[in-house]
Amino acid sequence: MKIGIVCYPTFGGSGVVATELGMALADKGHEVHFITYNQPVRLDFLTHNLHFHQVVIEEYPLFEYQPYELALSSKMVEVVKEHDLEVLHVHYAIPHAYAAYMAKQMLKEKGLDVRVVTTLHGTDITLVGSHPTYKTAVEFSINNSDVVTAVSNNLKETSNTLFKITKDIKVIYNFIDVDKYDNAHDAECNRIAIAKPHERILTHISNFRPVKRVEDVIKIFYEVQKEIPSKLLLVGEGPERIHAENLVNKLKISKDVLFLGNSSEVAKVLCYSDVFLLPSQTESFGLAALEAMAAKTPVISTNTGGLPEVNIHGVTGYLSDLGDIKDMAKNAISILKKDETLETFKNNAREHAKRFSLENILPVYEEIYKSCYKNK
Ligand code: GMT
Numbered sequence: 001m002k003i004g005i006v007c008y009p010t011f012g013g014s015g016v017v018a019t020e021l022g023m024a025l026a027d028k029g030h031e032v033h034f035i036t037y038n039q040p041v042r043l044d045f046l047t048h049n050l051h052f053h054q055v056v057i058e059e060y061p062l063f064e065y066q067p068y069e070l071a072l073s074s075k076m077v078e079v080v081k082e083h084d085l086e087v088l089h090v091h092y093a094i095p096h097a098y099a100a101y102m103a104k105q106m107l108k109e110k111g112l113d114v115r116v117v118t119t120l121h122g123t124d125i126t127l128v129g130s131h132p133t134y135k136t137a138v139e140f141s142i143n144n145s146d147v148v149t150a151v152s153n154n155l156k157e158t159s160n161t162l163f164k165i166t167k168d169i170k171v172i173y174n175f176i177d178v179d180k181y182d183n184a185h186d187a188e189c190n191r192i193a194i195a196k197p198h199e200r201i202l203t204h205i206s207n208f209r210p211v212k213r214v215e216d217v218i219k220i221f222y223e224v225q226k227e228i229p230s231k232l233l234l235v236g237e238g239p240e241r242i243h244a245e246n247l248v249n250k251l252k253i254s255k256d257v258l259f260l261g262n263s264s265e266v267a268k269v270l271c272y273s274d275v276f277l278l279p280s281q282t283e284s285f286g287l288a289a290l291e292a293m294a295a296k297t298p299v300i301s302t303n304t305g306g307l308p309e310v311n312i313h314g315v316t317g318y319l320s321d322l323g324d325i326k327d328m329a330k331n332a333i334s335i336l337k338k339d340e341t342l343e344t345f346k347n348n349a350r351e352h353a354k355r356f357s358l359e360n361i362l363p364v365y366e367e368i369y370k371s372c373y374k375n376k
Contacts, residue, residue: 001369002031002084004076004114006100007091009040011236011262012207013287014121017151017174018091019043024177024362026050033079035072041264053079069095069102076103080114087369089117090145093124094134097141115372118145120159120169122284122305125150127211130162139163146372152306155284170368173309174285175361178354181267181294189271194258200230200336203273203297205266205288206280208238215240216279216325218247218257220300223329225256228336232257235269270295274342275332281322283307293317293353298345300332310356316349 003025007018019040026032031049034040039052046052055075057066076088076099088103090096097118107114118141123129129138142148142165149172150156156169195201202221206212214234221232234244234257241259248257263269266288270276276292278301283289285306289299293310299317301307313319318331335345 002086004033004085004088006035006096009036009038014092069099073099073102077106086373087115091119092121093138098137101141101144115146117147120150125159151285152309154306172364174287175356175358176290176294177358178294191272194272195231200274201272202275203233204277205235208236208240211281213279214244215247217277219325220328222251224332227333235260235263237262273297286310293349296346296350298349300328316352
């Protein structure tokens with residue numbers, strides 16, 4: 001099929017899922033066109049059936065806010081027409097679902113029909129979309145998509161609670177190419193470069209936004225390192241980084257905490273890790289937790305949002321109430337204390353991650369594209 005993918009081209013989870021999906025679809029022979037304002041960070045190759053079309057914003061001094069939706073919907077119309085696209089799959093409702101609706105209407109006027117699949121990812125519903133500033137337009141564009149999907153049952157329920165949704169939202173879990181994480185713990189994984197042989201390694205990967213509660217990550221680590229010699233790896237960039245650095249200095253643990261910045265080589269970082277920390281305020285799914293699990297890293301997380309659908313309490317890691325630092329630290333210590341316990345959790349995490357394998361989820365998306373095209 002000929003599919004257009006619209007997403008944020010950044011390190012955020014929705015962009016990562018959209019990019020991995022597009023690359024996998026192209027690998028299976030579909031023609032995939034990314035329509036984004038930059039080349040997506042994980043889009044590391046382009047082929048005869050994998051294309052990137054840049055949405056260029058013309059800056060004009062009159063505008064305090066440049067009209068991105070107009071540029072995006074115009075680009076969508078152009079690409080659909082030029083390449084005969086059958087489906088536009090937009091990831092993250094704001095403003096992508098709205099721009100896709102406008103593109104669809106413009107194409108209709110020209111006698112062309114394109115199907116719009118909208119995937120809800122989390123903050124487009126929970127933190128941003130339900131705000132009165134956006135709610136009306138978000139609800140409208142969800143209800144006017146041909147198919148709507150959400151990345152967890154929890155996100156589906158939340159969407160139905162916060163909005164008047166007239167469509168049945170299909171739940172399609174985020175997925176992972178488990179094989180990409182196979183190098184975890186093999187010879188390439190030079191742990192000794194990060195920690196001494198007797199030290200454990202804890203990791204956190206995120207966009208360092210307030211919702212991730214990075215200060216809780218530091219506080220949990222602070223408790224853990226009192227009992228277990230360990231290092232903390234922090235991967236990502238964002239507004240909370242400065243607060244995290246301040247806290248690390250205040251607690252005098254800077255020699256044990258490494259800020260690595262953004263990385264597109266998550267699998268390499270995770271191969272060093274013994275425990276992954278995700279104490280988020282909310283998480284519709286927690287793709288970073290799934291990536292950790294695929295790399296044999298048990299997860300210490302909160303029990304909010306869709307996290308209990310991904311991290312299984314007492315099996316792949318532990319779930320705690322939001323802000324319960326003591327409980328999260330206690331759980332991390334219980335996993336890290338004995339080699340045998342750690343090994344069991346590591347194996348469980350990897351085994352459970354396989355349920356979310358690309359091979360299982362990709363055909364579900366393909367089926368959705370085919371069915372909405374058939375019903376044209
Ligand atoms: O985690 C973020 O803040 C980024 C955000 C995004 O849309 O890029 O992530 C959301 O989508 C991911 C992919 O579906 C989910 O795994 C994350 O849980 C979700 N984040 C939140 O709900 C906070």
